[in-house]
Amino acid sequence: MTKHTTQWYASWFDTPFYHILYKDRDHSEAQLFMDNLTQYLNIPEGGSILDLACGKGRHSVYLNSLGYDVTGIDLSENSIAYAKQFENDTLKFEVHDMCKPYLQQFDAVFNLFTSFGYFDREEDNLNTIKAIKTDLNSTSFGVIDFMNSEYIIDHLIPEDTKTIEGIQFHQKRYLESGFIFKDISFEYQGSAYKFQERVKALKLEDFEALFEQAGVFLLDVFGDYKLRKFQSKSSERLVMIFK
The missing domain is CATH 3.40.50.150 (Vaccinia Virus protein VP39)
Structure with a gap:
């Protein structure tokens, strides 16, 4: 799920x-x-x-x-x-x-x-x-x-994984339609979670x-x-x- x-x-x-x-x-x-x-x-x-x-x-x-x-x-x-x-x-x-x-x-x-x-x-x-x-x-x-x-886009890390409190957070970053996106996915107690951050690249x-x-x-x-x-x-x- x-x-x-x-x-x-x-x-x-x-x-x-x-x-x-x-x-x-x-x-x-x-x-x-x-x-x-x-x-x-x-x-x-x-x-x-x-x-x-x-x-x-x-x-x-x-x-x-x-x-x-x-x-x-x-x-x-x-x-x-x-x-x-x-x-x-x-x-x-x-x-x-x-x-x-x-x-x-x-x-x-x-x-x-x-x-x-x-x-x-x-x-x-x-x-x-x-x-x-x-x-x-x-x-x-x-x-x-x-x-x-401008600096963030030039130094964007496309993908990485962080393990915090036993949770592996997979993060993907990209620029699309003038927004900087970060897709975050992880599993916790048998459930899969997906969230997305989106900030306008002002x-x-x-x-x-x-x-x-x-x-x-x-x-x-x-x-x-x-x-x-x-x-x-x-x-x-x-x-x-x-x-």
């Missing part, structure tokens, strides 16, 4: 297998990024931050430990249920669609770790940026941390067009978590600051 889904962002994120596959993400790198970003933006002490597509809350929890009032939102009910164990007076989590405004204004709105460009509807890319604009106050900044698609110029349509202004572009200058051929990340 094979269990699968095509609406991957609504169900793959809600499985325990997603978190097993990506359990070894570099937390120290994420914390360094948050340190650099909050210092660069000069967010006021005790300032409020909205973390869009927060997952299980790793960025939100760390930002809160730095003294910020943080709200994390995500479409995954399981991820938010897990994150809620970390809640306190200045940290809360809620199931919410980031394509829609949260209807509260913040000192900063973060969308981190390529949590953008996977929507079934093309217009939701623009809707998300418009929603971020609505949730910014007059002095705050929006941040989108996306992959550098480049800087694509974001610039979206920002113009949304009426926001791109202020800075960085190429990594140390906030070094963006280079289209060699930077691994595309970190955009706007308001």
